[in-house]
Amino acid sequence: MAGSNYVLAQTSPTQAPIVAPATNAPAPASTPGTPPELAKPPIPTVFTASVTDENGEPLTGVHLANESGSIAAVTDSVGQAEMPGINAGETLLLSVENSVVRRFVAGADQKPIIALDTKNAAVARLKPVRLLFNTSIRPDLTAASTQSIYYRDLQKFPVTTFLNALAGQAAGVQAIQLSGRPSDDFSVVSVLGWNPTIVIDGIARSSSSLDPVTSFDLEEIESVTVLKDALSTAMLGVRNTNGGILNVTTRRGTPGQPRISFTVQSATQQPLKFPKALDAYDYATLYNEARVNDGLAPVYTQADLALYQNGQDPIGHPNVNWRDQVLKKSSQLNRYTFSASGGNQFSKYFVSLEHLSQSGLLQTSDINKYNTSNDYKAYTVRSNIDLQLSKKLTGGIRLLGRILNGNDAGSTTTTILSSLLNTPANAYPVFNTNGSYGGTQQFQNNLYAQTVGSGYRQNYKRNVIADFYLQRSLDELTPGLFVRGTGSYYASLSENIARNKTFATFLQTTPATGNPTYQQFGTNGDQANGNSISYQSNTTYLEAALGYNRQFAAHGLNAIVVGSRQSANTDSDLPYTVTGLSGRFSYNYQQKYVAELAFGLNGSNRYPDNGSTKYGFFPAAGLAWNISRESFLESQKWLSFLKLYTSIGLTGNDNPGYFSYIQTYFDTPAVYFGTGAGTQSANTEQVLATIDRTWEKARKLTLGVQGAVLDNHLGFTLEYYNSLYYDMLQQRGRSTTLLGQLYPDENIGRYHFYGVTGQLTYQQSFGNLGLFATANIGVQNSRVLSIDEVYRPYEWMQRTGQPVGQSFGYVAEGLFQNAADVAGHATTVGYTPQPGDIKYKDLNGDGIIDQFDQAAIGSTKPSIPFGVTVGARWKGFDFSVLLQGVLNRQVYLQGNSEYAFQNNGFGGAFEQHLDRWTPSNPNATYPRVGLGNNLNNFATSSFWLHNNNYMRLKNVELGYTFPLNLSQRARVQGVRLFFNATNLLTFSQYDRIDPEVYNAAYPIQRLLNLGLNIKL
Incomplete structure (x- = not known):
């Protein structure tokens, strides 16, 4: 391929090109006074451009031409195009399907690598859809429902797992972060209402967000493709019934100059909402009121209250x-x-190294020579190498090594957060006068001592992934035929080391005369050391594939058949092995009409060998019509692209239990037969065995339309899905307790999930200004069709017909206001209500509040996750904002963070309890206060169910890329300075709590991050 001495200089720099250094830039053709025969030869007029997306992935089918159209070329399979005859200063047009996506001016330099932004609807159609088993296909040549989130949009988040970067970025995908604790701050992701399976580089790694393999260095990831329908997930067979699959593809090298990138980031983390405890005065005042409401005498005198308020007795009347x-x-x-990537025609590589350090919120003390905070450190190395071993043989190695080190206080963060809820401000002082830890008979574990004086714990996790593949072209048999073999090994280990200490606390008593006395609780013990393996696992995977990909004039064929076996070993359990055959066949005619078939035929080893449930067959089919390529629409200039598509299929979900067809028994020492040496312990029968347990299944239908208008500036996707889930595992509702044994899960449930998802994308340039916006939404409905429900005499009690997961309880009608109000209402079984208690609706009108008055509580409307991204680029500046939220979301608040004076009446109280019912505050938001558990007020009811609609300013990023001439003076290819923030603002309908983390879990964090990226 000819060399090049030209670069394309951008005239509308919405995305700066990445340009190789000019190591052999030519001298001027001649200088004044130089004889013509000694003049330098003219600059060659042939250059080669490599066209990639913003991730460095080559784009095939980009049309390059000068303005006159006399010189043109199309990028090949590696994204390169050779254009002879181009002169410096000429404007070149880059087009996709007759839509100009970029203009450049040729200038004297080495060949460029031109990065095109895949937010453009036309460019996005050149990006292959990453399907299962390391297969891919052009998005316009498939009927599958998919959506991809790319490297650039993931990198905007300073988070520790890619799951936390998915919120608001794909239609029908919801990500709820349940904790902000270091090393445990993952999001629970759902796709169309179900938790997805996670596939990494073509291999199913986990169906659990808890698996540490999800803690990716975000620079490793090329894309996360959400596979939503039966057609896109069929090849996974018995592991694809859930709403979808998160198909993670890690980055690869591309031929060309080495690209080296170094990024340093530093973020400040600020915890979001946590229950606000009352100070000692308000607590004691409210505590007295609670005792009086319970018919008891107050324990705090007016003198006590005054000392709590003025702080004159910090030992006897603390306020902490x-x-x-x-x-x-x-x-x-x-x-x-x-990270570094590059390669040539023989080898390509991508290598990344990362160190992440995250400190926790626990305080530390100089009295220790060791760390007692809940910190987290991670070290990751990734190496992806692809080799052209011969003309027909390719191979590759993908390696991942990760070390995760966690630290915690000896008493654990979980215990400390629980103690925060149960320790009132007046319980005891932090320190006594002599410096000892404060405590009482009731509160013997000083909370500060739990944090800094209980020793420390360490957790060590090790993850290793090694993937290998060989692929051989069989063109000698027929062009386009190939065979591929893949092997993988994944191992994970988690080890805990506990170095705990005990500590003593003291109750200081100061008599009217004399020195203070101290009553001791507990002892100061030596450090106790211990270690344990919390889990260890390894997974082996083998795959053999036969594929075919060929174009016959107007006919295109793409097919693959895969045989695979995956065996997972966890702790001491016997292996869980899934074996089977999968395939996909795709045909297109003139790239207008597409027909696809896919199937999975597989099963696991945890069913009886002679049973009918050993293997299952799960087929799917789809049709697509690129209607915009029809002659009758080609003249419609406003329409850039339009595709109609549909798919239907059967999916399965393997949930066999641990050899549940075998009846198991366990010894118990509780009951003995006989005496002396002949004593026998009793055998307890465990869950009853079931021999006909099989996979959960779903029949899925998807209808969709995808297109772009206005010269590809505006793109859209709209889909309808309808899924019938059946043979869902659950216990029979009508099982009798007379047998005295636990009943097994059986395939008896039926659910209906249906809804729509939609996305709009916009991108356009106006001179130096580039604008883009994306909006996505999902409407997720569900209904229970059958659950073998127990007999319930009233319609409002029945679960059938309600949304899946619907809450049931009493319907609250406010609070009793006086004795007459109580006397005029239905009676409550086992309880005599008082003014200020919660009043419940008597649904059946029998004058009694009992289980027959429980009904669906809260909204039955569909869940609606949504996300909106807007951004702009101007010269070297770039800016983006992501808004994300959920509508029709409700949360049920309960427990020690919501109820006052729990923990047998000695627990904490919080700011919301000040707005409790009293005769002078009849419109209170909290019932009358009392000690401990109130059977009436804390019963499951709509009173504690709150509308949790919310919208977050999930991410903001502002960046500046320094001009290329300034970067090259520093001998680097590019320098970008950026600031981004996550969870910056929250707008919630019920704003007392955080909409994602409530009931006093470890608060999620607001992150303010400053970073610098240098490309060499």
Whole structure:
């Protein structure tokens, strides 16, 4: 391929090109006074351009031409195009399907690598859809329902797992972060209402977000493709009934100059909402009121209340803000990432190294020579190498090594957060006068001592992934035929080391005369050391594939058949092995009409060998019509692209249990037969065995339309899905307790899930200004069709016909206001209501509040996750904003963070309890206060169910890329300075709590991150 001495200079720089360094830039053709015969030869007029997306992935089918159209070329399979005859200064047009996506001016330099932004609807159609088993296909040549989130949009998030970067970025995908704790801050992701299976580089790794393999360095990931329908997931067979699959593809090298990138980031983490405890005065006042409401005498005198308020007796009448004592106001997250990629026609490589350090919120003390905070460190190395071993033989190695080190206080963060809820401000002082830890008979575990004086714990996780493949072209048999073999090994280990200490607390008593006395609780013990393996697992995977990909004039064929076997070993369990055959066949005519078939035929080893449930067959089919390529629409200039598509199929979900067809028994020491040496312990029968347990199944239908208008500036996708889930595992509702044994799960449930998803994308350039926007939404309905429900005499009690997961309880009608109100209402079984208690609706009108008055509580409307991204680029600046949220979401609040004076009446109380019912506050948001558990007020009811519609300013990023001439002076190819923030603002209908983390779990964090990226 000819060399090049030209670069394409951008005239509308919405995306700066990445340009190889000019190592052999030519001298001027001649200088004044130089004889013509000694003049330099003219600059060659042939150059080669490599066209990629913003991730460096080559784009095939991009049309390059000068303005006159006299010189043109199309990028090949590696994204390269050779254009002879181009002169410096000429404007070149880059087009996709007759739509100009970029203009450049040729200038004197080495060949460029031109990065095109896949937010453009036309460019996005050149990106292959990443399907299962390391297969891919052009998005316009498939009927499957998919959506991809690319490297650039993932990198905007300073998070520790890619799951936390998915919120708001794909239609029908919902990501709820349940904790902000370091090393445990994952999001629970659902696709169309179901938790997806996670596939990484073509291999199913996990169906659990808890698996540490999801803690990816975001610079490793080329894309996360959401596979939503039966056609896209069929090849996974018995592991694809859930709403979809998160198909993660890690980055590969591309031929060309080595690209080296170094990124350093430092983020400040600030915890979001956490229950606000009352100070000692308000707590004691409310505590007295609760005792009086329960018919008891107050325990705090007016003198006590005054001392709590004025703080003159910090030992006898302490007022401790325990949250400030044990938690920091902020913490730090630092990330350092190095990556390198490149290659030639014989080998391609991508290598990355990352170190991540995340500090926790627990306070530390100088009295320790060791760390007691809940910190987290991760070290990751990734190496992806692809080799052209011969003309027909290719191979590759993908390696991942990760070390995850966690640290925690000896008493654990979970215990400390629980103690925060149960320790009132007046419980005891942090320290006594002599410096000892404060405590009482009731509160013997000083909360500060739990944090800094209980020793420490360490957790070590090790993950290793090694993937290998060989692919051989069989063109000698027929062009386009190939065979491929793949092997993979994944191992994970988690080890805990506990170095705990006990500590003593003291109750200080100061008599009117004399020195203080101290009553001791507990002992100061030596450090106790222990270690344990919390889990260990390994998975082996083998795959053999036969594929065919060929174009016959107007006919295109793409087919693959795969045989695979995956065996997972966890702890001491016997292996769980899934074996089977999968395939996909795709045909297109003139790239207008597409027909696809896919299937999975597989099963696992945890069913009886002679049973009918050993293997299952799960087929799917789809049709697509690129209607915009029809002659009758080609003249419609406003229509750039339009595709109609549909798919239907059967999917399966393998949930066999642990050899549940075998009846098991366990010894128990509780009951003995006989005496002396002949004593026998009793055998307890466990869950009853079932021999006909099989896979859960679903029949899925998807209808969709995808298109682009206005010269590809505006793109859209709209889909309708309808899924019948059946043979869902659950216990029979009508099982009798007379047998005295636990009943097994059986395939008896039927659910209906249906809804629509939609997405709009916009991108356009106006001179130096580039604008883009994306909006997505999902409407997710569900209904219970059958659950073998027990007999319920009233319609409102029945679960059948309600949304899946619908809450049931009493319907609250407010609070009783006086004795007459109580007397005039239905009676409550086992309880005598008082004014200020919650009043429940008597649904059946029998004058009694009992189980027959429980009904669906809360909204039955569909869940609606949504996301909106807007951004702009101007010269070197780029800016983007992501808004994300959910409509028709409700949360049920309960437990020690919601109810006052729990923990047998000695627990905490919080700010919301000040708005409790009293005769002078009849419109209160909290019932009358009392001690401990109130059978009436804390019963499951609509009173504690709150509308949790919310919208977050999930991500903001502002970046500046320095001009190329300035970067090259520093001998680097590019420098970008950026600031991004996550969870910056939250708008919630019920704003007392965080909409994702409530009931006092570890608060999620607001991250303010500053970063610098240098490309060499």
